[in-house]
Amino acid sequence: MQSYNFSAGPAVMPSEVLAQIQADLAQSQKGHMSILEISHRSLTFDKIVDQAKDRLRELMNLPQDYEVLFVQGGGSLQFEMVPLNFANQKHQIAVLDSGNFAHKAAQAAQAEGVSAKIVASSRDEKYRYLPQLPADFSAPAYDYLHITTNNTIEGTCYHQSNLPQTTGPLVADMSSNILAEPYDVRNFDLIFAGAQKNLGPAGVTVVIVKKSWLAQQNVTKVGPMMRYQSYLDKNSMYNTPPVFNIYALNLVLGWVQDQGGVPAMYAANQKKAQLLYDYLDQSDFYHPLVTGADRSLTNVVFSTGNDQLDQTIAQQAQEYGLYNLAGHRSVGGFRASLYNAQPLAAVTALIDYLDKAQKEHQNER
Structure with missing residues (x-):
């Protein structure tokens, strides 16, 4: 009997990718050892990281003025990392409270000493519809607007057609629908996505950030592990990265390319x-x-x-x-x-x- 996994994450992975992982667990054809054993300082892994970035660029039509980073800590770390680095002018962010994870993002920013104002919410209606920006929303009052494109728990989604329109920076948590539907990356200043829903096993988070916005990050009061610049300077290898997870993510990206x-x-x-x-x-x-x-x-x-x-x-x-x-x-x-x-x-x-x-x-x- 065929079985199917409907888990919200960690979630189903392509069977072709699982077969390749199984083969590489014994001995990678490229590295002559298990993929679990290769060094993150090896040429083999350099090629994996570079290929994964190139594949993401192609799949998401990333303009050259965007950087791709691989970070640990899941989407939840990004709830803290983004405000630490970028809520450094107004010290206030706006949040569209569309579900559990958007609400958690607001709470995390508050814990970092950043004012997180929920400008609209559907919480009282059990998040069964998407809140929209109020008519009097003033983007200049905030360092950025945070949204969750797809609400994994509640089953709602800001598609490209109904994205909130803001003149200020826009940050999107795309953890559960990255590569599932098209978005114009130019609408966003930063996108992050935990891998465990649509990209591979848990353990790595994709961050896509606009270079001009990256230049505004706070590098004086943020420790090196929480700075995006650290990951940029070291090609996502400031410390030992999750080698296996990036390898698996790269295979999934290749599979998506093969599907069209x-x-x-x-x-x-x-x-x-x-x-x-x-x-x-x-x-x-x-x-x-x-x-x-x-x-x-x-x-x-x-x-x-x-x-x-x-x-x-x-x-x-x-x-x-x-x-x-x-x-x-x-x-x-x-x-x-x-x-x-x-x-x-x-x-x-x-x-x-x-x-x-x-x-x-x-x-x-």
Whole structure:
């Protein structure tokens, strides 16, 4: 029986990439030793880092005035690192509170002594829609505006078409939908993305930052490990980087290229998401928690309306090879994560199972 992983992260990876990793764990064809053993000072790893950067540049159409960095600490470290480096003029940032991770970013900035003003929020409505910038928003009052493009937990997304319009610097947490749909990088001054959702295993974070903004970073009151300049000066190797994770990320980037790049991923993701949303929209047993243009392509959240029944159905799904369907504890229900590596067959298998579960539990709601 085929099994499918719907986890929000660490998430499904391409089978071709997993096969290559398995081979390289014994002995890399390029390094004559396990990928786990190679030095970060080796020519082999230099080539991996450079190739990964080049692939990202191609896949995201990065202009030459943007730098690519690989940083440890996950997206959560970026919640602190960005304000430490860039909230150094107004000492105040604006946050669109669209979900759990945006809220955490505001809290982290506050902990670093930076005023983080939530200029709009959908928290009172359980984050089931996207907050928009108020008409009186004044970008010059803030060092930058922070957004989360895709809200992994709540299933909403700022697509390119509905990005907030600001005249000031824009910082985006793209951890769960980087490379899943097209964005014009020129809209952003800094983008970061933890790898564990759409880029590979946990342990490395991609940072894309505009050079002109990088020149404004605070390098006098920030320790070297928290300075972007340190990673830039040492080609992301200020200290020992997560060698294996960058290697795996590079393989995933190569796989995305082989599939046809971001346009192909976007088309496939639209097809997967539309198939599932169409099913949920016509169902009288399940209901999606997000409607309209705010819906995420990568994290689909839904429920029967009965918490205990949701838990039962999610648990029983494992008998059919469908894993990690339970929603986040703050939302409940179900969450089907449809990242780039998730095949269309996973969605059809999920819909077949949901039909079976409905027939079995129809009278229990």
